Amino acid sequence: MDCGVPFCHWACPLGNKAPEWNDALYKGDWELAYRLLNSTNPFPEFTGRICPALCEKACVLNRFNHEPTTNREDEAAITEMAFQEGFITPKTDIERNGKKVAVIGAGPAGLAAANDLNLMGYSVTVFEKNEAAGGLLRYGIPNFKLNKAIIDRRIRLLEAEGIEFRYGEAIDLVSLGSPGTSYDAYVIATGTPTARDLKAPGRELKGVHFALELLSQQNRVLAGMEFSKDERVTAKGKDVLVIGGGDTGSDCIGTAHRQGCKSVTQIEIMPKPVEGPEDPQNPWPNWPRTLKTTSSHEEGCTRRWNINTLEFLGENGKLTGVKVQEIDWKPNPEGGRPIMVEKGKPEIIKAELVLLAMGFLKPEHPEYRENVFVCGDSANGASLVVRAMASGKQTAQKVDKFLTSHL
Secondary structure (H helix, E strand, O other), rough: OOOOOHHHHHHOOOOOHHHHHHHHHOOOHHHHHHHHHHHOOOOOOHHHOOOOOOOOOOHHHHOOOOOOHHHHHHHHHHHHHHHHOOOOOOOOOOOOOOOOOEEOOOOOOHHHHHHHHHOOOOOOEEEOOOHHHHHHHHHHHOOOOOOOHHHHHHHHHHHHHHOOEEOOOOOOHOOOOOOOOOOEEEEEEEOOOEEEEOOOOOOEEEEEEEEHHHHHHHHHHHHOOOOOOOOOOOOOOEEEEEEOHHHHHHHHEEEEEEEOOOEEEEEEEEOOOOOOOOOOOOOOOOOOOOOOOOOOHOOOOOOEEEEEEEEEEOOOOOOEEEEEEEEEEEEOOOOOEEEEEOOOOEEEEEEEEEEEEEEEOOOOOOOOOOOEEEOHHHOOOOOOHHHHHHHHHHHHHHHHHHHHHHH
Protein backbone atom coordinates (compact mmCIF):
# COMPACT_ATOMS: atom_id res chain seq x y z
CA MET A 1 0.00 0.00 0.00
CA ASP A 2 3.06 2.24 -0.04
CA CYS A 3 2.34 3.59 3.45
CA GLY A 4 5.98 4.02 4.26
CA VAL A 5 5.77 3.26 7.98
CA PRO A 6 2.15 2.32 8.87
CA PHE A 7 0.85 3.43 12.26
CA CYS A 8 -2.69 2.04 12.00
CA HIS A 9 -1.95 -1.31 13.64
CA TRP A 10 -0.03 0.52 16.39
CA ALA A 11 -3.08 2.65 17.18
CA CYS A 12 -5.54 -0.27 17.09
CA PRO A 13 -5.94 -2.07 20.46
CA LEU A 14 -6.51 -5.30 18.54
CA GLY A 15 -3.43 -4.80 16.36
CA ASN A 16 -5.50 -5.09 13.18
CA LYS A 17 -3.35 -5.48 10.08
CA ALA A 18 -5.08 -2.83 7.99
CA PRO A 19 -2.40 -2.54 5.27
CA GLU A 20 -2.51 -6.30 4.63
CA TRP A 21 -6.28 -6.72 4.39
CA ASN A 22 -6.75 -3.46 2.53
CA ASP A 23 -4.20 -4.68 -0.03
CA ALA A 24 -6.13 -7.94 -0.42
CA LEU A 25 -9.34 -5.94 -0.82
CA TYR A 26 -7.70 -3.76 -3.46
CA LYS A 27 -6.71 -6.89 -5.37
CA GLY A 28 -10.26 -8.26 -5.17
CA ASP A 29 -9.40 -11.19 -2.87
CA TRP A 30 -12.28 -10.79 -0.42
CA GLU A 31 -11.73 -14.13 1.29
CA LEU A 32 -8.07 -13.39 2.05
CA ALA A 33 -9.07 -9.92 3.23
CA TYR A 34 -11.49 -11.47 5.72
CA ARG A 35 -9.01 -14.09 6.92
CA LEU A 36 -6.43 -11.38 7.61
CA LEU A 37 -9.01 -9.17 9.31
CA ASN A 38 -10.43 -12.00 11.42
CA SER A 39 -6.95 -13.14 12.49
CA THR A 40 -6.87 -10.24 14.96
CA ASN A 41 -10.50 -9.09 15.15
CA PRO A 42 -13.10 -11.65 16.26
CA PHE A 43 -16.12 -9.47 15.42
CA PRO A 44 -15.26 -7.02 12.62
CA GLU A 45 -18.95 -6.55 11.85
CA PHE A 46 -19.20 -4.68 15.18
CA THR A 47 -16.09 -2.53 14.90
CA GLY A 48 -16.85 -1.84 11.24
CA ARG A 49 -20.00 -0.04 12.38
CA ILE A 50 -19.30 1.59 15.74
CA CYS A 51 -15.54 1.80 16.36
CA PRO A 52 -14.24 5.41 16.41
CA ALA A 53 -11.44 4.09 14.17
CA LEU A 54 -8.29 4.95 16.09
CA CYS A 55 -6.44 3.43 13.15
CA GLU A 56 -7.77 6.06 10.75
CA LYS A 57 -6.52 8.95 12.86
CA ALA A 58 -3.06 7.35 12.86
CA CYS A 59 -3.16 6.64 9.11
CA VAL A 60 -0.26 8.11 7.11
CA LEU A 61 -2.74 9.69 4.70
CA ASN A 62 -4.40 11.46 7.62
CA ARG A 63 -1.11 13.18 8.38
CA PHE A 64 -0.88 14.96 5.06
CA ASN A 65 -4.36 15.54 3.66
CA HIS A 66 -6.71 14.40 6.48
CA GLU A 67 -8.30 11.76 4.26
CA PRO A 68 -7.29 8.44 5.82
CA THR A 69 -7.94 5.02 4.35
CA THR A 70 -11.55 4.14 5.19
CA ASN A 71 -10.67 1.22 7.44
CA ARG A 72 -13.94 1.13 9.35
CA GLU A 73 -16.12 1.02 6.25
CA ASP A 74 -13.74 -1.51 4.68
CA GLU A 75 -14.06 -3.76 7.74
CA ALA A 76 -17.85 -3.73 7.46
CA ALA A 77 -17.78 -4.35 3.69
CA ILE A 78 -15.27 -7.21 3.95
CA THR A 79 -17.25 -8.93 6.70
CA GLU A 80 -20.61 -8.57 4.97
CA MET A 81 -19.13 -10.01 1.78
CA ALA A 82 -17.63 -12.87 3.83
CA PHE A 83 -21.05 -13.75 5.27
CA GLN A 84 -22.72 -13.36 1.87
CA GLU A 85 -20.22 -15.57 0.05
CA GLY A 86 -20.11 -18.24 2.75
CA PHE A 87 -16.53 -17.60 3.86
CA ILE A 88 -17.76 -17.61 7.46
CA THR A 89 -18.94 -21.01 8.68
CA PRO A 90 -19.11 -22.57 12.16
CA LYS A 91 -16.02 -24.48 13.30
CA THR A 92 -17.43 -27.82 14.41
CA ASP A 93 -14.20 -29.83 14.61
CA ILE A 94 -12.86 -28.21 17.80
CA GLU A 95 -10.99 -30.73 19.94
CA ARG A 96 -12.15 -30.37 23.55
CA ASN A 97 -9.61 -30.45 26.39
CA GLY A 98 -12.03 -31.41 29.17
CA LYS A 99 -11.83 -28.06 30.98
CA LYS A 100 -14.85 -25.80 31.61
CA VAL A 101 -14.85 -22.00 31.79
CA ALA A 102 -17.70 -19.71 32.82
CA VAL A 103 -17.88 -16.20 31.35
CA ILE A 104 -20.03 -13.75 33.31
CA GLY A 105 -21.39 -11.11 30.95
CA ALA A 106 -22.14 -11.28 27.23
CA GLY A 107 -20.85 -7.87 26.18
CA PRO A 108 -17.98 -7.40 23.71
CA ALA A 109 -15.28 -8.33 26.25
CA GLY A 110 -17.07 -11.46 27.41
CA LEU A 111 -17.91 -12.54 23.86
CA ALA A 112 -14.30 -12.06 22.74
CA ALA A 113 -12.99 -14.09 25.69
CA ALA A 114 -15.60 -16.80 25.17
CA ASN A 115 -14.83 -17.02 21.45
CA ASP A 116 -11.08 -17.48 21.93
CA LEU A 117 -11.44 -19.93 24.83
CA ASN A 118 -13.93 -22.00 22.86
CA LEU A 119 -11.57 -22.20 19.87
CA MET A 120 -8.79 -23.30 22.25
CA GLY A 121 -10.89 -26.31 23.22
CA TYR A 122 -12.50 -25.20 26.48
CA SER A 123 -16.19 -25.83 27.11
CA VAL A 124 -17.53 -22.32 27.61
CA THR A 125 -20.77 -21.22 29.23
CA VAL A 126 -21.71 -17.53 29.06
CA PHE A 127 -24.03 -16.23 31.79
CA GLU A 128 -25.95 -13.04 31.00
CA LYS A 129 -28.37 -11.27 33.37
CA ASN A 130 -30.33 -9.69 30.52
CA GLU A 131 -32.63 -11.45 28.09
CA ALA A 132 -30.15 -11.46 25.20
CA ALA A 133 -26.42 -11.17 24.48
CA GLY A 134 -24.52 -8.08 23.46
CA GLY A 135 -24.17 -5.91 26.57
CA LEU A 136 -23.96 -2.25 25.57
CA LEU A 137 -23.87 -3.33 21.93
CA ARG A 138 -27.50 -4.34 22.38
CA TYR A 139 -28.76 -2.18 25.22
CA GLY A 140 -26.68 0.98 24.89
CA ILE A 141 -26.01 1.60 21.20
CA PRO A 142 -29.08 2.68 19.21
CA ASN A 143 -30.34 0.57 16.33
CA PHE A 144 -29.62 3.35 13.86
CA LYS A 145 -25.92 2.77 14.59
CA LEU A 146 -25.95 -1.01 15.08
CA ASN A 147 -28.85 -3.15 13.91
CA LYS A 148 -29.34 -5.90 16.46
CA ALA A 149 -29.72 -8.53 13.73
CA ILE A 150 -25.95 -8.15 13.30
CA ILE A 151 -25.45 -9.27 16.91
CA ASP A 152 -27.94 -12.12 16.60
CA ARG A 153 -26.14 -13.46 13.53
CA ARG A 154 -22.83 -13.65 15.40
CA ILE A 155 -24.42 -15.24 18.50
CA ARG A 156 -25.95 -17.98 16.33
CA LEU A 157 -22.48 -18.69 14.95
CA LEU A 158 -20.94 -18.86 18.43
CA GLU A 159 -23.71 -21.22 19.56
CA ALA A 160 -23.12 -23.42 16.52
CA GLU A 161 -19.45 -23.61 17.51
CA GLY A 162 -20.36 -24.96 20.95
CA ILE A 163 -20.67 -21.97 23.29
CA GLU A 164 -23.63 -22.22 25.67
CA PHE A 165 -25.52 -19.03 26.52
CA ARG A 166 -27.68 -18.82 29.63
CA TYR A 167 -29.83 -15.70 29.88
CA GLY A 168 -31.65 -14.10 32.78
CA GLU A 169 -29.10 -15.42 35.28
CA ALA A 170 -27.35 -13.01 37.64
CA ILE A 171 -24.27 -14.60 39.19
CA ASP A 172 -23.02 -13.93 42.72
CA LEU A 173 -19.50 -12.72 41.99
CA VAL A 174 -18.33 -13.02 45.61
CA SER A 175 -18.57 -16.81 45.61
CA LEU A 176 -16.82 -17.37 42.28
CA GLY A 177 -14.03 -19.91 42.37
CA SER A 178 -14.85 -21.21 45.82
CA PRO A 179 -14.46 -24.94 46.51
CA GLY A 180 -17.23 -27.04 45.07
CA THR A 181 -17.99 -24.77 42.12
CA SER A 182 -18.28 -26.56 38.80
CA TYR A 183 -15.98 -24.53 36.51
CA ASP A 184 -12.22 -24.63 36.23
CA ALA A 185 -11.99 -20.86 35.64
CA TYR A 186 -14.21 -17.80 35.58
CA VAL A 187 -14.07 -14.65 33.48
CA ILE A 188 -15.88 -11.58 34.80
CA ALA A 189 -16.97 -9.29 31.99
CA THR A 190 -19.86 -7.43 33.57
CA GLY A 191 -18.95 -3.99 32.24
CA THR A 192 -19.54 -0.74 34.11
CA PRO A 193 -23.18 -0.92 35.23
CA THR A 194 -23.15 2.16 37.50
CA ALA A 195 -23.66 5.47 35.71
CA ARG A 196 -22.20 8.67 37.12
CA ASP A 197 -25.01 10.58 38.86
CA LEU A 198 -25.60 14.31 39.30
CA LYS A 199 -26.69 15.04 42.87
CA ALA A 200 -28.16 18.48 42.24
CA PRO A 201 -31.32 19.67 44.04
CA GLY A 202 -34.43 18.33 42.33
CA ARG A 203 -32.74 15.14 41.11
CA GLU A 204 -35.79 13.16 42.27
CA LEU A 205 -38.18 14.93 39.89
CA LYS A 206 -40.02 12.83 37.33
CA GLY A 207 -38.30 13.41 34.02
CA VAL A 208 -34.65 13.14 35.13
CA HIS A 209 -33.12 9.88 33.89
CA PHE A 210 -29.81 8.22 33.22
CA ALA A 211 -29.04 7.99 29.52
CA LEU A 212 -29.19 4.20 29.50
CA GLU A 213 -32.71 4.28 30.90
CA LEU A 214 -33.76 5.83 27.61
CA LEU A 215 -31.39 3.95 25.30
CA SER A 216 -31.86 0.44 26.69
CA GLN A 217 -35.62 0.81 26.91
CA GLN A 218 -35.88 2.11 23.35
CA ASN A 219 -33.90 -0.85 22.05
CA ARG A 220 -36.16 -3.21 23.97
CA VAL A 221 -39.24 -1.48 22.53
CA LEU A 222 -37.85 -1.96 19.03
CA ALA A 223 -37.29 -5.63 19.88
CA GLY A 224 -40.99 -6.00 20.70
CA MET A 225 -41.05 -5.50 24.47
CA GLU A 226 -43.95 -3.48 25.88
CA PHE A 227 -43.84 -0.93 28.72
CA SER A 228 -46.63 0.80 30.58
CA LYS A 229 -47.20 4.53 30.24
CA ASP A 230 -45.65 5.13 33.67
CA GLU A 231 -42.58 3.01 32.82
CA ARG A 232 -41.98 4.53 29.40
CA VAL A 233 -39.11 7.01 29.05
CA THR A 234 -39.79 9.00 25.92
CA ALA A 235 -38.83 12.32 24.38
CA LYS A 236 -41.99 12.61 22.28
CA GLY A 237 -43.24 16.20 22.23
CA LYS A 238 -40.73 17.31 24.88
CA ASP A 239 -37.87 19.77 25.21
CA VAL A 240 -34.90 17.55 26.00
CA LEU A 241 -31.68 18.44 27.79
CA VAL A 242 -28.71 16.06 27.52
CA ILE A 243 -26.02 16.57 30.17
CA GLY A 244 -22.71 15.17 28.91
CA GLY A 245 -20.85 15.72 25.67
CA GLY A 246 -19.64 12.23 24.75
CA ASP A 247 -20.89 9.47 22.44
CA THR A 248 -23.63 8.40 24.85
CA GLY A 249 -24.97 11.94 24.83
CA SER A 250 -24.91 11.91 21.04
CA ASP A 251 -26.86 8.63 21.03
CA CYS A 252 -29.47 10.25 23.27
CA ILE A 253 -29.83 13.12 20.80
CA GLY A 254 -30.40 10.79 17.85
CA THR A 255 -32.88 8.70 19.84
CA ALA A 256 -34.76 11.80 21.03
CA HIS A 257 -35.19 12.91 17.41
CA ARG A 258 -36.54 9.51 16.41
CA GLN A 259 -39.02 9.59 19.28
CA GLY A 260 -40.36 12.94 18.10
CA CYS A 261 -38.90 15.45 20.56
CA LYS A 262 -39.68 19.16 20.36
CA SER A 263 -36.06 20.29 20.82
CA VAL A 264 -32.70 19.01 22.08
CA THR A 265 -29.98 20.88 23.95
CA GLN A 266 -26.67 19.29 24.96
CA ILE A 267 -24.49 20.83 27.65
CA GLU A 268 -20.99 19.92 28.81
CA ILE A 269 -19.16 21.22 31.87
CA MET A 270 -15.76 21.07 30.14
CA PRO A 271 -14.48 23.59 27.55
CA LYS A 272 -15.27 23.25 23.87
CA PRO A 273 -12.69 21.01 22.15
CA VAL A 274 -10.39 22.31 19.46
CA GLU A 275 -12.11 22.69 16.08
CA GLY A 276 -10.43 21.28 13.00
CA PRO A 277 -8.68 18.02 12.16
CA GLU A 278 -5.67 18.40 14.47
CA ASP A 279 -5.01 18.99 18.16
CA PRO A 280 -1.66 20.75 18.69
CA GLN A 281 -1.50 19.35 22.23
CA ASN A 282 -1.95 15.78 21.01
CA PRO A 283 -0.47 15.57 17.50
CA TRP A 284 -0.58 12.77 14.95
CA PRO A 285 -0.36 9.79 15.13
CA ASN A 286 -2.14 10.05 18.50
CA TRP A 287 -5.90 10.43 18.72
CA PRO A 288 -6.78 14.12 18.25
CA ARG A 289 -8.96 15.55 21.01
CA THR A 290 -10.96 17.72 18.64
CA LEU A 291 -14.61 18.69 18.30
CA LYS A 292 -16.70 15.72 17.21
CA THR A 293 -19.93 16.33 15.34
CA THR A 294 -22.01 13.20 14.73
CA SER A 295 -24.94 12.57 12.43
CA SER A 296 -27.19 12.93 15.49
CA HIS A 297 -25.87 16.46 16.07
CA GLU A 298 -26.45 17.26 12.41
CA GLU A 299 -30.11 16.27 12.79
CA GLY A 300 -30.55 19.27 15.07
CA CYS A 301 -29.14 20.16 18.47
CA THR A 302 -28.10 23.21 20.47
CA ARG A 303 -24.63 22.51 21.89
CA ARG A 304 -23.05 24.44 24.75
CA TRP A 305 -19.82 24.05 26.71
CA ASN A 306 -18.55 25.36 30.08
CA ILE A 307 -22.04 24.96 31.54
CA ASN A 308 -22.54 23.84 35.15
CA THR A 309 -25.84 22.35 36.34
CA LEU A 310 -27.14 23.99 39.52
CA GLU A 311 -30.66 22.68 40.08
CA PHE A 312 -33.50 20.69 38.51
CA LEU A 313 -36.75 22.65 38.61
CA GLY A 314 -40.27 21.27 38.59
CA GLU A 315 -43.96 21.61 39.39
CA ASN A 316 -46.11 18.95 41.03
CA GLY A 317 -43.18 16.55 41.04
CA LYS A 318 -42.52 16.86 37.30
CA LEU A 319 -39.47 18.42 35.65
CA THR A 320 -40.00 21.79 33.94
CA GLY A 321 -36.48 23.13 33.55
CA VAL A 322 -32.88 23.15 34.70
CA LYS A 323 -31.01 26.03 36.30
CA VAL A 324 -27.50 26.27 34.85
CA GLN A 325 -24.60 28.70 34.90
CA GLU A 326 -21.76 29.44 32.53
CA ILE A 327 -18.37 28.80 34.13
CA ASP A 328 -14.71 29.02 33.27
CA TRP A 329 -11.62 27.00 34.11
CA LYS A 330 -8.55 28.66 35.59
CA PRO A 331 -5.11 27.09 36.08
CA ASN A 332 -4.55 25.68 39.55
CA PRO A 333 -1.56 27.48 41.14
CA GLU A 334 -0.77 24.27 43.00
CA GLY A 335 -0.95 22.21 39.82
CA GLY A 336 -3.37 19.43 39.07
CA ARG A 337 -7.00 19.84 38.03
CA PRO A 338 -7.96 23.38 36.91
CA ILE A 339 -10.24 25.40 39.18
CA MET A 340 -13.85 26.02 38.14
CA VAL A 341 -14.99 29.64 38.55
CA GLU A 342 -18.34 31.32 37.91
CA LYS A 343 -18.58 33.38 34.75
CA GLY A 344 -22.14 34.08 33.70
CA LYS A 345 -25.39 34.58 35.58
CA PRO A 346 -27.65 31.60 36.37
CA GLU A 347 -30.23 30.88 33.68
CA ILE A 348 -32.99 28.35 33.13
CA ILE A 349 -33.12 25.89 30.24
CA LYS A 350 -36.65 24.66 29.61
CA ALA A 351 -36.83 20.85 29.70
CA GLU A 352 -39.39 18.14 30.38
CA LEU A 353 -36.77 15.40 29.99
CA VAL A 354 -33.17 15.40 31.21
CA LEU A 355 -30.77 12.62 30.24
CA LEU A 356 -27.61 12.20 32.32
CA ALA A 357 -24.81 11.03 30.01
CA MET A 358 -21.75 11.72 32.13
CA GLY A 359 -20.02 8.37 31.91
CA PHE A 360 -19.77 5.42 34.26
CA LEU A 361 -18.01 4.61 37.52
CA LYS A 362 -15.23 2.03 37.48
CA PRO A 363 -16.42 -1.10 39.32
CA GLU A 364 -14.75 -2.25 42.51
CA HIS A 365 -14.04 -5.95 42.96
CA PRO A 366 -13.23 -8.08 46.01
CA GLU A 367 -10.14 -10.23 46.12
CA TYR A 368 -10.93 -13.23 43.95
CA ARG A 369 -9.34 -16.65 43.91
CA GLU A 370 -6.58 -17.34 41.42
CA ASN A 371 -8.92 -18.94 38.87
CA VAL A 372 -11.09 -15.79 38.52
CA PHE A 373 -10.17 -13.21 35.86
CA VAL A 374 -11.64 -9.77 35.20
CA CYS A 375 -11.64 -8.14 31.76
CA GLY A 376 -13.03 -5.29 29.68
CA ASP A 377 -14.73 -2.29 31.24
CA SER A 378 -15.23 -4.29 34.43
CA ALA A 379 -11.46 -4.28 34.90
CA ASN A 380 -10.43 -0.98 33.31
CA GLY A 381 -13.45 1.32 33.52
CA ALA A 382 -15.60 2.58 30.67
CA SER A 383 -13.78 2.63 27.33
CA LEU A 384 -14.20 1.67 23.67
CA VAL A 385 -15.73 -1.54 22.33
CA VAL A 386 -12.47 -2.32 20.52
CA ARG A 387 -10.53 -2.05 23.80
CA ALA A 388 -13.04 -4.31 25.53
CA MET A 389 -12.61 -6.92 22.80
CA ALA A 390 -8.82 -6.68 23.05
CA SER A 391 -9.03 -7.13 26.82
CA GLY A 392 -11.27 -10.17 26.36
CA LYS A 393 -8.76 -11.78 24.02
CA GLN A 394 -5.85 -11.03 26.38
CA THR A 395 -7.79 -12.50 29.29
CA ALA A 396 -8.49 -15.68 27.33
CA GLN A 397 -4.72 -16.10 26.96
CA LYS A 398 -4.27 -15.62 30.72
CA VAL A 399 -6.93 -18.21 31.46
CA ASP A 400 -5.33 -20.67 29.07
CA LYS A 401 -1.88 -20.13 30.60
CA PHE A 402 -3.28 -20.63 34.10
CA LEU A 403 -5.23 -23.77 33.31
CA THR A 404 -2.41 -25.24 31.25
CA SER A 405 0.01 -24.78 34.14
CA HIS A 406 -2.46 -26.41 36.55
CA LEU A 407 -3.09 -29.57 34.55
